[in-house]
Amino acid sequence: RAKQDGRGAYRLFEATMNDELRDRRLVANDLANAADAGQLDLAYQPQVDLITGDVTGFEALIRWRHPERGEVPPGIFIPIAEENGLILGIGEWVLRTACAEAAGWRVPLSISVNVSAAQIHNPAFARLIHEVLIETGLSPARLEIEVTETALVRDLVRAVTTLRQVRGLGVRVAIDDFGTGHSSLTHLSAFPFSRIKLDQSFVRTFDRNPQSAAIVHAVVELGRYLGTPVVAEGVERREELAFLRAEGCATAQGFLFGYPAPIGTFVGLQVRKAS
Ligand code: C2E
Ligand code: MG
Ligand code: MG
Ligand code: MG
Numbered sequence: 001r002a003k004q005d006g007r008g009a010y011r012l013f014e015a016t017m018n019d020e021l022r023d024r025r026l027v028a029n030d031l032a033n034a035a036d037a038g039q040l041d042l043a044y045q046p047q048v049d050l051i052t053g054d055v056t057g058f059e060a061l062i063r064w065r066h067p068e069r070g071e072v073p074p075g076i077f078i079p080i081a082e083e084n085g086l087i088l089g090i091g092e093w094v095l096r097t098a099c100a101e102a103a104g105w106r107v108p109l110s111i112s113v114n115v116s117a118a119q120i121h122n123p124a125f126a127r128l129i130h131e132v133l134i135e136t137g138l139s140p141a142r143l144e145i146e147v148t149e150t151a152l153v154r155d156l157v158r159a160v161t162t163l164r165q166v167r168g169l170g171v172r173v174a175i176d177d178f179g180t181g182h183s184s185l186t187h188l189s190a191f192p193f194s195r196i197k198l199d200q201s202f203v204r205t206f207d208r209n210p211q212s213a214a215i216v217h218a219v220v221e222l223g224r225y226l227g228t229p230v231v232a233e234g235v236e237r238r239e240e241l242a243f244l245r246a247e248g249c250a251t252a253q254g255f256l257f258g259y260p261a262p263i264g265t266f267v268g269l270q271v272r273k274a275s
Contacts, residue, residue, distance in 0.1 A: 030066060045061060046258040057111060091116060103138040112174060115147055145166060145173055147173065149187050152182075196230045197230075198231065216247060220249045224248070235255075240254075240256070
């Protein structure tokens with residue numbers, strides 16, 4: 001009996017796994033045409049200066065409207081794109097679209113673009129950024145790329161070279177989801193980061209978990225000593241905001257200030273009228 005149950009469970013597991021594999025293949029197929037089919041878009045989330053309260057810039061977050069599946073979250077399809085070699089094309093679309101849109105804003109705020117490991121490890125990446133900046137007319141000083149530590153560890157030498165080239169263009173580099181993944185303080189000294197994005201998991205739990213509060217405090221302090229400003233991610237509550245302010249965190253992002261949305265939602269930032 002037990003044996004039979006075990007086998008049944010195994011079969012069920014196998015079936016689920018096959019479904020999931022098939023599903024991932026289907027998603028990958030559709031994803032390959034998503035940009036051409038006009039199904040991709042960028043949502044923008046404001047970043048707010050915690051002293052002045054001003055919006056200093058926006059993070060671009062990719063959105064995929066699938067004709068049958070509806071909105072597929074990037075947390076689902078970005079890893080699939082990374083496995084299937086589609087991320088270079090999608091990443092280029094994101095970079096070009098974000099820079100072109102930001103170049104048209106009335107106010108010259110900064111624009112942060114997420115990039116994946118494969119992009120960082122592509123020797124032509126800095127050249128692509130350079131081309132896109134020239135094409136779109138966006139000032140390099142307005143562009144920031146966001147990389148996670150996980151995206152760097154595949155080939156540290158290559159990654160350092162790419163990030164130095166990117167900084168050489170006058171583009172800033174933020175370390176994303178700091179404190180999660182392959183966190184190592186070595187990365188902070190080995191890579192030319194201009195900002196630290198503190199992962200939302202610490203912000204979210206600061207008042208329930210003393211460890212989280214200690215980590216927020218330590219990272220802000222570390223940023224101060226390194227001369228690398230900290231952006232807190234995922235701020236949802238007033239209490240979190242008050243704590244971050246008291247800690248001296250420079251900038252924050254989160255649902256409390258604004259959900260990721262089409263740029264037209266943010267008053268005063270409408271695209272310049274073509275004259
Ligand atoms: P991320 O870069 O760390 O982006 C922050 C994520 O947290 C976004 O999810 C954002 O919508 C969400 N978020 C922002 N504020 C809050 C908050 O207050 N509370 C909560 N619960 N969540 C908040 P999203 O848009 O689903 O993106 C997920 C991840 O997908 C991103 O994490 C990033 O790693 C990746 N991603 C998104 N767009 C791109 C892209 O264009 N290229 C690449 N390579 N990755 C992307
Ligand atoms: Mg990010
Ligand atoms: Mg993040
Ligand atoms: Mg993330």
